[in-house]
Amino acid sequence: MEATDVKKLDTTIKEKPAHIETLWHERKKKWNGARLFILIISLLAIGLSIFHVYTAGFGTLPSWQQRSVHVLWALLLIFLLFPFRKGKKFGLMDVLIVGLTIVTAYYMITGAEMIQSRQGNISHGDVVFGTIFIALVLEATRRTNGILMSLIGVFFIAYIFLGRYFPGALAHPGVRYEKMIDHMFNGTLGVFSAPIYVSSTVLILFVIFGSFLMKSGGGQFFTDFAFGLFGNKTGGPALSAVGSSALVATITGNGAANAAITGSFTIPLMKKLGYSKRFSAAVEAVASQGGQIMPPIMGASVFIMAETIGIPYIQIALFALIPAVIYFFIAGMVVYYHAKRLEMAGIPKEKLPNLRTVLLKQSYLFLPILLIIGLMIYGYSPMKAGFYAIVATIVLSWIRTATRMSLLDILAALENGAKNALVVIAACATAGIIVGAVSLTGLGITFSRFVIDVAGGSLILLLILVAGASIIMGMGMPTVSAYVILAVLGAPALIDLGVNVVAAHMFVFYFGVLSGLTPPVAITAYTTAGIAGSNPTKTALYAMKIGLGGFFIPFLFVYNPELLLQGGDTTRMVIAVASAFLSCLFFAGALEDYFIGPLGVVKRVVLFVSAILLVMPGLVGDLIGLALVIFLILWQKRSSTYVSQNSNQMSG
Template identity: 40%
Template sequence: MKNNKKFEENVQIDEILEKYDRESTYRKKLGKWGWIVMFLAVSLTLFHLYTGYRGAFEARIQGPIHLGTALGLIFLLYPIKKGMQRKQHGVPWYDVLLAFIALSVGYYNVIFYNELVNERIIFGYNTPDYIVATLGVLLVLEATRRCVGLPIVIVAGAALLYALFGNFIPTKLFAHGGFSWGELTTSLYLTAKGIYSTPIQVSSTFIFLFLLFGVMLIKTGVGQFFNDLAFALTGRFTGGQAKAAVVASSLQGMVSGSSVANTVGSGSFTIPMMKKAGYKPEFAAATEASASTGGQIMPPIMGAAAFIMATYTETPYSQIMLAAMIPAILYFLGVFLGVHFESKKLGIVGVSKDKLPNFKKLMIERGYLILPLVVIFVTLLSGKTAARAALIAILVSFLVSLIRKENRMTPLDLINVFEEGARVALPVIAACGSAGIIVGVVAQTGLGGRIADGIIALGAGNLILTLFFTMIACLILGMGLPTTANYVITATMAAPALILGLDVPVLAAHMFVFYFGIVADITPPVCLAAYAGAGLARANPFMTGVTAFKLATAAYIIPYIFVMNPQLLLIDYKPLLLVIGVATAILGMIGISSAMVGYLIRKTYLWERVALAVGGLCLITPNQIVDIAGIVIIVAILFIQSRRPQEARGMDHVSLSQ
């Protein structure tokens, strides 16, 4: 009976993942082709381990091997239409053919590397080059459609049309001379200016290894350890079940880079528990979605786009990681505050201490599981490259798995991990390939500069207005694009408007667009992480999205704070001013979170909610007078509520200190 229940839960999780996470729609019943998939996947992983150790090949060799093998795997694993993976057994002949062509086209760049680099510059491209370039571009788009989704393909397709027919655009702002199909495709596929530009270069050197590390770490049993640790730390306090979900998701977010996968993985355990404690299904799902979405901004392993940011901004990844630390803590604190105020409002208390894991015992028995994360953090800070840090962490993860018998990796387990590591990387590789098409078009047509000028003009030179329009663009793109592609596009088009037009520090501008590309997953009307959580909770999807937005409202303010006060990103900071900046940001989030939930230490009246929101917003600007005004407003509401008669408290019998 227990096994049947577990089986039903796993089926439900798979169905939700396949519905909301395009990356999970791969074939499970491969038949004899499973051996070919395993061979290609393990070979791809071994290639990256080798180049991570000895150093990467030249970009136009490393990239084609990386992308070409990935495209072959995508056509073998992902069906032409979503849903067919459940009906098909084996791989249809046309996908086998496409996989073979994709591998051939990918390795064409490697086999004819010398000719493409030397002879073609003098004598020009030949007919086979044009055919291969055309096939390469089309196969990248089709592979991306299968494992990532249609929206990014539409954007890349629009970029191609713009490059081809830019000479027909009437307005001078966006018009250009136009390119022929041959010029465009050879530039995009046979040089390092398009598909093999920065996104694929970073994917083929850093990102793959970090994704493999995440898979290795999960195999050590760290997920359950994080859940137990979260309950040991927060379970006994007000709303302990929901607070534990936030903490557990923040910890697991350091390993998983997918909002939807993190929501479903953690939520299968935390959401039923929150519902049982007395939370509405919508709130339980929203809490998990909001916390899980923040995983991509949680160091040391952030979303794949963070590695591309390091290259774009010419900043070591270790510095990116440190810069993201305070915003990440503030993000999860914002969600944590929303959960706290809602729990106080509902009168939901924590779990009795005797039912919770013992923190000391937990750390003694399984504390060693966090060693790989400590190692990768320290290794990055020591100045080693991201690839070398990932390699060392992968080795430590394997050694850690040997300590307990139930998590010990055998040679067969290691092969399975290598295969899964490659499979997990496929959607990221495809997204980076399509993003490269967009980058190539933007670079060749000068579109990025034109859009940056347009954003500056639209914002009329006002920083807040320009930030607002940039935020809207990021959120709209984020509704359909994966974070990596979203970041690449906005970093190319929107970030320059902030940097060149308004003197925003480079890292702050890039972190701003990166941040809002991520929170798009919990921003209505299209908020896939919230919808996935709603599927687990059997809740109303749209209301779950609205609740997630309310829970994380304070978090939407954080990017504005660090743009106006770059010290929060540890840019030219002074310790005292940094402490003041963090303190005012926390107070501001308290005001905004309590205003959205309708509770501070008592249920709030409408005018109190408005005042708290105003006070919170006053605290986001690094201006002493405005900050003081915000503090006075929040303290005044706190004093007024503390003087309110006891009867007005309702069920809020647990102290705020909890």
């Protein structure tokens, strides 16, 4: 790929055509069973999106009905789109499961009010169809999220009945089967609890909004903007990849999906300009995965976090802003130091999008995101803000011919939005089973006591244990699933030891996100490795190095909640933020073995120690850290002068 291809990003940043578009363009071909099957799936996906856009704008159904329709519709689509055996065609088992789903949907939708009224005194029909429904949820999760997530759901159901066989504080007397079904199915404490509430009202709407924004050219604008801003700087291609992937990923909310979208352009470009395959893939992985922590939209987990701790989403986004900026600042500085060390230049300006032109012609595509922020600050719910943002995206796309959305584009965006949401809907439904099991058995309280006892009451040891558990839980499953499990198990333990509530939930959220970079199941890193043609495990390990600041940041805001704008006065917050940025600047230099010039082992240690001292609470640590850096800078300049003089003498 030539550097001049930077001006042709639209062919790589846009989504693949939806089935409805493909069918329309091939409409003259003979219709057969396969085309009819595709059309049915497309219409079901479009219908699911229309249902959610309509209810967002004009009012939802009663709670249980809204959530059940949401899950059942998604289940039907999942069973039509994802075969029973991966890579195989739609077969007899799929036909049977689809039929079972339709029968279950009929029972639940036609008898919704009666099912709810029987809470505490359920019928035999509720037991039968509740059992089938839970089994369908777990099967849909297996197909979309993998066997691990499904088995975790099965484990928590088994724990409900087998509690007496667990050791110590984790033991409980066990629960009758009918009570379990009543809890999981007939009310809103199990499958239809907080994760599905968020999924059926806010989450899917923002996924649909992201689909509309990408279809209207928003992804193109973000990429053009990033390359116009950073492309000609030292390390420009990699810095541009960090910037564009961060912007696009905050819309998609999925690290692996974003890596596939933007990585197909940024990785070949970085390789063409001299970066190694491993480095190119690792940079893209770090940036794509980090999009989930970058406001204003972030990933799905944050909406559930807002519901869990009872804080408006817009406030959570505000609290998350500084740590997210620090994360990308570290990644950007690692890239910059890497380029300086290897003396790699940027892309010539004439081969880049003109930043002024990009802003003049395309900046209006950013207005829907500003609208979301403004509406939520003004007091609108995220659901209403998402609805108006979708409408605004369509209207704004008509400003220019190049971005104008036709009816077919709108239908394709609706279809893509619904399909993109299926993985998260299935994960949220199984997360609801886990939440239901925890509330039914009282596991949340007992687990908190258990891990505090294991940590011996030590906060740092508890943080390490919870961080490890978060990474393990996040392997091979969506961040939302990992967060929900740890929000009910790990976060309460941190809060019990005095950690700020927001910091505790952000801590487990961050490590759930970073599991996408952590072997052996580093799904985002493996996606970028496939694009780059590099070794997956080596790519994941290198991504961990570039993104190491992300593993460092959660510990920072636990001990310095001012970074989350929690506690302390303005002066303390300013000092904490300034210290954190300086620390990250030095931390990145120590990682990449470059600061003003090449470092070497001793200087790297000095720089790393100064980075640690700057984030430790208290003024003394800051002063010692700054003194060490000043000493290092003088040492570096003296070494540079000495080398220069020797070089001149030798040349003379």
